[in-house]
Amino acid sequence: MSDRYDVIVIGGGAAGLSGALTLARARRRVLVVDGGQPRNAPADGVHNYLGRENTPPGELLRIGREEARGYGAEIVEGEVVRAYRDGDDLRVGLADGTGFGARRLLVTTGVVDALPDIPGLAEGWGHWVIHCPYCHGWEVRDRPVGIIATSPLAAHAALLWTQWTGDLVLFTNGHEVPDVPAAVKIVEGPVAKVEAQGVHLPDGQFVAREALVVQTTLAARAGFLDELGLGTTVLEMQGLPVATYVAADAMGRTDVPGVWVAGNLADPMGQVIGAAAGGMKAGAALNMDLLLS
Numbered sequence: 001m002s003d004r005y006d007v008i009v010i011g012g013g014a015a016g017l018s019g020a021l022t023l024a025r026a027r028r029r030v031l032v033v034d035g036g037q038p039r040n041a042p043a044d045g046v047h048n049y050l051g052r053e054n055t056p057p058g059e060l061l062r063i064g065r066e067e068a069r070g071y072g073a074e075i076v077e078g079e080v081v082r083a084y085r086d087g088d089d090l091r092v093g094l095a096d097g098t099g100f101g102a103r104r105l106l107v108t109t110g111v112v113d114a115l116p117d118i119p120g121l122a123e124g125w126g127h128w129v130i131h132c133p134y135c136h137g138w139e140v141r142d143r144p145v146g147i148i149a150t151s152p153l154a155a156h157a158a159l160l161w162t163q164w165t166g167d168l169v170l171f172t173n174g175h176e177v178p179d180v181p182a183a184v185k186i187v188e189g190p191v192a193k194v195e196a197q198g199v200h201l202p203d204g205q206f207v208a209r210e211a212l213v214v215q216t217t218l219a220a221r222a223g224f225l226d227e228l229g230l231g232t233t234v235l236e237m238q239g240l241p242v243a244t245y246v247a248a249d250a251m252g253r254t255d256v257p258g259v260w261v262a263g264n265l266a267d268p269m270g271q272v273i274g275a276a277a278g279g280m281k282a283g284a285a286l287n288m289d290l291l292l293s
Contacts, residue, residue, distance in 0.1 A: 001110075003099075003100060003101055004100070004102065004103075005028075005030060005031045005074075005088065005101070005102040005103075006023070006028040006029045006030065006102060006103050006104065006290060007019075007020075007023050007028055007029075007030050007032075007100040007102055007103070007104045007105070007106055007283075007286055007290075008031045008032075008033065008084070008090070008092055008100055008101075008104075008105050008106070009023075009030060009031065009032040009033070009105075009106045009107075009108060009110055010080050010092060010105060010106070010107045010108065011032075011033075011034065011107065011108035011109040011110060011221075011263070011265070012033070012034025012035075012036075012061065012064075012075060012108075013038050013039070013108060013110060013263060013275065014034045014060065014061075014064065014263065014272045014273075014275045014276040014279065015108035015262040015263025015264075015265075015275040015276060015278050015279035016032055016034070016066075016070050016108035016262075016263070016273075016279060017032065017061065017111075017134070017276075017279070017284050018064070018214045018262075018277070018278075018279030018280045018282035018283070019048045019055050019108065019262055019279035019280065019286075020032045020062070020073045020074070020075075020106075020277040020279075020283070021050070021067055021068045021283070022280045022283030022284055023073070023106075023283045023286060023287060024068055024071035024211070024289070026070050026075040026094075026283070026287040027072075027284075028287060029072075030068075030072070030073040030074065030261055030266075031073070031075075031076065031100055031102070032068065032073060032074070032075040032076070032209045032279060033076045033077075033078055033080055033092065034075065034076070034078075034171070035077075035078065035079040035080070035092065035109070035179055036077055037064050038057055038058075038061065039111065039112070039113065039211070040057045040112075040126070041057055041058070042125055042126025042127060042140035043057055043126045043135070043270065044127075044139075045057065045271050047089075047134070047135050047136075047138070048134055048135070048271055048272075048273060049272050049273045049276075050271050050273065051273075052263065056131055056196065058116055059220070059269075061123075062145070065167075067110065068090045078094040078095060078096055078098070079094060079095040080092045080093070080094055080095075080224050080251070081093055081094065081193065081224055082224055082227060083105060083107075083224050083225055083227060083228055084226060084227045084228060085228065086101065088103075088256050089102065089103065090102055090104065090105050090228075090259070092101070092105070092207075093193050094175045094277065097269055098102035100175045102203050102285045103214065103290060103293070104258050104259070104260065104286050104289065104290065105258060105259045105260065106252070106260045106261070106262065106279075106283065106286060107222070107225065107246070107260070107261045107262075107265060108262050108263040108265060108279060109158055109220075109222065109265055109281060110129040110220075110221055110245065110264040110265055110267050110275075111218040111220050111221060111244075111245070112218070112219045112288060113125070113216035113217075113218060113236070114216055114217040114218070114219055115129075115216055116148070117150070117204075117291060118173075118191050118193060118194060118265075119193035119194070120193045120194040120195050120274060121148075121194055121212075123131070123236070124194065124195075124212065127196075128196050128211050128212060129194070129211075129213075129214060129292065130208070130211060130212070130213055130214075131213060131214060131215060132271075133160055133161055133163065133164055133213075134271065134273065136211075136240075137161070137163070137164035138164070140164065140165065140210065140211040141164045141165060141167060142164075142165055142166070142167075142212055143167065143210045143211060144165075144167045144169075144209050144210050144211075145161060145164075145165050145167065145168055145169075145209060145210070145211045145213060145238075146168075146169045146170075146171060146198070146199055146207065146212045147161065147168065147169070147170045147171065147184075147212075147213040147214075147265060148171045148173050148175045148191055148199075148212060148213070148220070149170065149171060149172050149174075149177050149212045149247055150173070150175070150214060150215050150217075151175060151176040151215070151240055152175060152176060152178060152179075152238070152240070153215060153238060153240060153242070154170060154172075154175065154177045154178055154215065155177050155178060155179045155180050156237075156238075157213060157215055157283060158170050158177075158180050158181055158184045159181050160182055162183055162184070164254055166183065168184045168185065169185045169186075169187055169198060169199075169207060169209065169232075170183070170184050170185070170187065171187045171191050172186065172187065172188050172189065173189075173190055173191050174189070174190050180196070187199075187201070187207060187281050189201065189202070190202060193243075194212055195200065195204075197209075199212070199249070205222035206223050206256065215242075216245070217242060217243065217246075218235075218240070218242065218243035218264070218268045219243070219270075220243075220244040220245050220265055220268070221265065222244075222265065223244055225256075225259075228256050228259060229256060230246060230254055230255070230259060231245055231246075232244040232245060233245055233246070233247045233270060235269075237289070242268075243268035243269070245264075245266060245267070245268045246261045246265050246266060247266075248260065248261045248266050250281075251279060251280060251281050251282060251284075251285035252266060252282030252285060253285060253289075259265075260282045260285065260286055261282070262275065262278040262281070262282040263275035263278055263279060263281045266278060
């Protein structure tokens with residue numbers, strides 16, 4: 001391994017590996033540092049990814065690593081805890097004390113889902129607790145589905161999910177949720193706990209459901225970029241905060257010279273195939289930027 005690369009890719013998911021593949025095929029010296037915490041790890045398969053439908057997330061990453069390494073990219077496992085400038089170079093420091101330098105950085109560390117504090121939700125996350133109908137709707141089509149409100153935006157989810165099932169119950173969970181479709185049954189009040197078979201209410205009532213939908217808040221994994229002066233931006237929907245992300249142009253270039261972003265870190269609502277496309281675009285832009293420097 002070297003101490004200096006053309007590009008260090010921080011994050012080895014679909015965006016990072018796609019960027020690394022693009023750069024390695026452009027004959028760049030590339031290092032991928034992966035913390036091993038992919039957001040979609042609990043899911044059974046990746047969906048809406050043409051040519052890879054239903055591929056388990058871990059298998060997709062294994063294939064991506066193999067392809068990137070086949071063109072010379074190097075991959076190490078570790079958590080980047082610091083990114084900083086050292087003269088003309090950008091450097092990253094890992095939790096184990098090791099460090100590497102590069103001319104450019106591509107950051108693809110993604111986001112973390114913040115779940116509401118309801119017993120049972122975390123245990124079911126990615127299995128029978130889901131969030132995106134385009135990711136999971138087909139798998140629970142025509143089955144009894146519950147939606148647990150985390151904000152008034154639950155009305156949007158309720159409307160969307162009517163495309164996949166006619167058996168929907170919205171649990172308001174203490175939130176005001178206006179304009180719920182008439183076909184959706186509403187259960188007022190808080191949720192006590194959940195399990196794979198349904199929802200427990202504080203009064204002892206149990207509402208059977210085979211899947212539960214919850215809208216999470218998405219937090220950018222970007223704290224290690226503070227030293228470079230690269231902060232996050234709040235994404236709002238209907239005036240409500242739903243995510244934080246790192247702002248960049250269409251090719252992934254940030255306001256900090258030499259630093260690009262891709263994947264959910266730049267587009268928190270994007271799916272896996274979009275993350276891979278974003279990584280490819282950023283990789284191509286980085287190659288041209290290096291040629292012009």
